[in-house]
Amino acid sequence: MMETFSLLPLEPVQWAWGVVLFWLALGFAALLLQRVPQLLSRLVFPLGALGALFIAGVGVAGLLLPASTIVLPIGLPDLPFHLRLDALSAFFMVLLGGAAFGITVYASGYFKSMAGGPLALLALWYHLFLGGMVTVLLANDAYAFMVAWEVMALSSYFLVTTDHKVPEIRRAGFLYLLIAHVGAISLLLTFGVLQGGQGDYTFDTMRLAEMTPFWASVAYLLALFGFGAKAGMVPLHVWLPEAHPAAPSPVSALMSGVMLKTAIYGLLRVTFDLLNIQIGWWGTLALALGLITALYGVIFAAVQSDMKRLLAWSSIENIGILLAAFGLTLIFYTDGKGALAALTLTALLYHALNHAFFKGLLFVGTGSVLHATGVRHMGHLGGLMRFMPWTAWLTLIGALAIAGLPPLNGFVSEWLLLQAFLQTPGLTQPYLNMVIPVAAATLALAAALAAYVMVKFFGVVFLGQPRDPALHEAHEAGWPERLGMLWLAAGCVLLGLFPAQVIGWLAPVVSLLTDQTLVNDGNWLMLAPISAERASYAPLIFFAVVAAVLLLTFVWVRRVYHGRVRRSDPWDCGYPEQDARMQDSAEGFGQPIRQIFEVFMKVERETPDPFSRSPHYHGASLDKAWFIFYVPIARVTNWLSEQAGRLQHGRIQWYLIYSFATLIFLLVFTTR
Amino acid sequence: MSLTYHLQIVNLLAALLLLISFAMLSQRRIAGLITLFAWQGAALTASTALVAWSTGQHHLYYTAALTLVLKVIAMPWYFFRIVKKLDVDRDVEPMINIPTTMLIGIVLVIFAFNLALPISELSGTVTRSTLGIALATVLLAFLMMITRSKAIPQVIGFLAMENGLFFAATSATYGMPLVVELGVALDVMVGVFVLSIFFFQIRETFDSLDLKHMEKLKER
Numbered sequence: 001m002m003e004t005f006s007l008l009p010l011e012p013v014q015w016a017w018g019v020v021l022f023w024l025a026l027g028f029a030a031l032l033l034q035r036v037p038q039l040l041s042r043l044v045f046p047l048g049a050l051g052a053l054f055i056a057g058v059g060v061a062g063l064l065l066p067a068s069t070i071v072l073p074i075g076l077p078d079l080p081f082h083l084r085l086d087a088l089s090a091f092f093m094v095l096l097g098g099a100a101f102g103i104t105v106y107a108s109g110y111f112k113s114m115a116g117g118p119l120a121l122l123a124l125w126y127h128l129f130l131g132g133m134v135t136v137l138l139a140n141d142a143y144a145f146m147v148a149w150e151v152m153a154l155s156s157y158f159l160v161t162t163d164h165k166v167p168e169i170r171r172a173g174f175l176y177l178l179i180a181h182v183g184a185i186s187l188l189l190t191f192g193v194l195q196g197g198q199g200d201y202t203f204d205t206m207r208l209a210e211m212t213p214f215w216a217s218v219a220y221l222l223a224l225f226g227f228g229a230k231a232g233m234v235p236l237h238v239w240l241p242e243a244h245p246a247a248p249s250p251v252s253a254l255m256s257g258v259m260l261k262t263a264i265y266g267l268l269r270v271t272f273d274l275l276n277i278q279i280g281w282w283g284t285l286a287l288a289l290g291l292i293t294a295l296y297g298v299i300f301a302a303v304q305s306d307m308k309r310l311l312a313w314s315s316i317e318n319i320g321i322l323l324a325a326f327g328l329t330l331i332f333y334t335d336g337k338g339a340l341a342a343l344t345l346t347a348l349l350y351h352a353l354n355h356a357f358f359k360g361l362l363f364v365g366t367g368s369v370l371h372a373t374g375v376r377h378m379g380h381l382g383g384l385m386r387f388m389p390w391t392a393w394l395t396l397i398g399a400l401a402i403a404g405l406p407p408l409n410g411f412v413s414e415w416l417l418l419q420a421f422l423q424t425p426g427l428t429q430p431y432l433n434m435v436i437p438v439a440a441a442t443l444a445l446a447a448a449l450a451a452y453v454m455v456k457f458f459g460v461v462f463l464g465q466p467r468d469p470a471l472h473e474a475h476e477a478g479w480p481e482r483l484g485m486l487w488l489a490a491g492c493v494l495l496g497l498f499p500a501q502v503i504g505w506l507a508p509v510v511s512l513l514t515d516q517t518l519v520n521d522g523n524w525l526m527l528a529p530i531s532a533e534r535a536s537y538a539p540l541i542f543f544a545v546v547a548a549v550l551l552l553t554f555v556w557v558r559r560v561y562h563g564r565v566r567r568s569d570p571w572d573c574g575y576p577e578q579d580a581r582m583q584d585s586a587e588g589f590g591q592p593i594r595q596i597f598e599v600f601m602k603v604e605r606e607t608p609d610p611f612s613r614s615p616h617y618h619g620a621s622l623d624k625a626w627f628i629f630y631v632p633i634a635r636v637t638n639w640l641s642e643q644a645g646r647l648q649h650g651r652i653q654w655y656l657i658y659s660f661a662t663l664i665f666l667l668v669f670t671t672r
Numbered sequence: 673m674s675l676t677y678h679l680q681i682v683n684l685l686a687a688l689l690l691l692i693s694f695a696m697l698s699q700r701r702i703a704g705l706i707t708l709f710a711w712q713g714a715a716l717t718a719s720t721a722l723v724a725w726s727t728g729q730h731h732l733y734y735t736a737a738l739t740l741v742l743k744v745i746a747m748p749w750y751f752f753r754i755v756k757k758l759d760v761d762r763d764v765e766p767m768i769n770i771p772t773t774m775l776i777g778i779v780l781v782i783f784a785f786n787l788a789l790p791i792s793e794l795s796g797t798v799t800r801s802t803l804g805i806a807l808a809t810v811l812l813a814f815l816m817m818i819t820r821s822k823a824i825p826q827v828i829g830f831l832a833m834e835n836g837l838f839f840a841a842t843s844a845t846y847g848m849p850l851v852v853e854l855g856v857a858l859d860v861m862v863g864v865f866v867l868s869i870f871f872f873q874i875r876e877t878f879d880s881l882d883l884k885h886m887e888k889l890k891e892r
Binding site: 649650652653656657659660664667668 | 783811814815817818821826
């Protein structure tokens with residue numbers, strides 16, 4: 001297409017499109033290679049991973065270089081694909097490439113035991129999915145955007161239903177497809193409003209369109225709904241806890257880590273770039289929805305006992321945090337507080353990047369556990385740290401990062417966001433001034449609960465004693481898996497240790513959207529948003545202190561404490577024997593949360609009879625949103641279709657009467 | 673001068689058409705129905721030929737010939753054969769009793785005449801006054817389809833409806849272009865063949881041509 005023999009003078013957008021084509025070719029080559037599955041996992045996926053790394057490089061180049069565009073001669077006759085790579089797209093491309101590289105390297109090991117045919121199809125959908133996501137980021141007209149968006153949705157649907165022989169998985173896939181398409185319709189309408197009657201669907205035209213506040217609000221609300229459906233905003237989140245456990249782990253990692261971010265990208269693109277006005281209440285709405293989503297997600301994460309479902313709910317929580325940050329950015333921006341908007345947006349982008357890394361890491365970690373044990377339910381796991389040290393330690397890094405502990409990356413973004421919340425007294429609207437501290441408290445609660453969730457996740461799966469004798473057979477993940485996890489874990493650590501540098505790289509994006517950049521009042525070692533007197537964070541020093549304390553404690557315990565002679569009681573402190581069934585279970589750990597937040601859930605409990613010989617306990621905390629929003633919609637639809645079904649008598653005379661009545665009606669009313 | 677006589681005759685034939693429609697509505701036996709259908713075709717042929725002669729629209733002669741061959745000779749003969757083969761020439765009990773049907777028919781005719789009045793004023797043809805009758809024929813044929821429960825009367829009703837439309841076309845605009853007429857004739861022929869295949873299939877499946885058995889096909 002655009003490739004010439006001298007590749008160097010090409011612009012970043014052309015490189016990016018080249019990678020998309022490469023992935024497409026790779027996907028279709030995979031179909032031809034289905035007779036040799038070894039080649040598929042050893043060649044196709046590593047090559048795909050290289051493509052992802054390349055995309056990350058292109059993204060870095062895009063952050064440094066000015067925006068570049070191309071028009072591709074594909075698509076409809078009058079509507080070619082317009083592609084554009086600006087700083088915002090470039091940032092999300094770094095996110096995509098960085099996370100997808102680790103995940104795809106992992107996938108090359110994870111899928112190696114699959115049979116040729118299904119594996120070839122999976123490789124096809126996988127690379128189409130990657131290509132679709134990159135094209136979503138590149139699209140510069142509504143048509144290309146929708147095509148790429150649908151490619152992304154459909155290929156991920158096929159990835160979710162990889163094990164399509166299981167009915168629950170088909171059901172999960174259908175739910176995902178349904179909500180994805182409801183969202184896509186809403187996006188289509190958004191673009192319809194955005195083009196403002198000019199009939200030209202390029203983003204360039206939309207940027208210039210002058211919208212009235214009413215129509216701009218309509219476009220914003222439609223976009224919030226459409227992108228919210230993809231991101232998993234409450235109450236459109238129901239597909240996430242179903243689809244993520246159904247999909248193979250690298251796919252869940254990619255969907256949760258990267259795909260959800262394309263929705264955030266779209267929201268930023270439409271609100272700050274395509275719309276020419278922004279209104280304050282939009283931000284308040286997004287903030288409220290985001291906080292609800294965050295809290296709702298983390299509460300449900302706490303009561304899950306399926307590890308992938310737990311991570312899916314945790315993704316909902318993180319999307320909530322991102323939405324809240326988005327809302328706060330809008331509030332600051334419309335209030336004329338450019339510097340604070342820049343701070344919040346930096347926190348948002350940083351958190352999106354972090355989430356891609358640690359959630360990707362955690363999902364592939366569960367994939368290794370699943371491969372080793374074949375179990376997703378945490379009640380049958382435990383003590384895996386002894387058998388799978390690599391997986392356990394690397395997952396621990398991810399768990400600590402998502403829990404927001406310094407010096408890892410999760411802390412940096414959440415800290416930045418809380419800093420932004422603490423700056424709200426500067427706002428000119430008194431009501432917001434009063435309400436936002438509550439919002440900050442909610443966010444802090446969600447962050448604390450996230451840590452609780454991670455203690456549960458890591459503790460139940462990896463610590464303690466194995467709850468099942470079969471777990472002694474658990475085997476460590478292979479080298480490609482370890483490498484993939486290592487990459488993602490390294491991302492978590494480095495993003496946590498060098499925030500000042502990362503924020504420097506984010507500056508072009510932030511200035512593109514808010515016309516201002518975050519001023520780092522510190523130096524390369526220290527992060528100090530707005531002003532150093534107020535708050536600052538020096539992760540390297542912090543890390544050094546943590547490491548020193550750890551080392552000292554270790555030495556003290558090993559050399560001094562254990563060095564002494566110890567006596568132990570004959571009664572063994574009341575623990576004469578302790579077995580795996582005496583450990584705290586996943587349900588038990590979540591019990592307090594379930595008690596406190598019972599209003600949010602519909603709890604199903606089946607307790608055993610005290611005299612039962614084989615006691616059986618069953619407990620499930622169901623999502624109330626399902627019963628409040630979805631069941632009534634399904635009922636109304638069903639009722640309407642039943643009413644329409646009454647027209648169907650099966651007697652030909654009745655059908656003739658329908659035609660006859662229609663004929664008479666039309667004759668009477670059209671000849672008036 | 674002769675045009676007035678011709679018009680009188682065309683009006684007479686139109687009245688005959690309407691009369692035959694009512695007769696079909698009241699006819700219980702299938703064989704009688706087929707005969708009536710053939711007579712309706714004959715009246716249509718005569719009126720079309722007369723209009724062709726009096727107005728000098730030569731293509732209408734072809735139309736008249738086509739009608740004669742198809743609707744007076746071929747189809748009635750074919751239907752008689754089917755009836756004999758399927759052995760279904762018995763009394764047909766209509767869904768609504770015949771006097772009521774006739775009353776509904778009269779209401780429909782009044783409705784059709786009312787409806788046709790403003791339309792026929794727009795038309796520039798000499799035969800425009802018969803438009804109401806044509807419309808009434810269509811509606812009556814439709815009514816017959818609704819009130820019969822057996823398959824063959826329904827098909828005849830369908831064809832009678834086509835006759836009415838045809839007559840409407842002739843009276844309002846001196847017929848459609850010949851190509852269209854040929855197309856419609858072909859459609860009717862193919863339709864009859866397809867439906868006759870259905871007769872045999874329905875008969876084979878339900879041992880009867882009574883369409884009420886087809887209620888079983890409804891999705892529960």
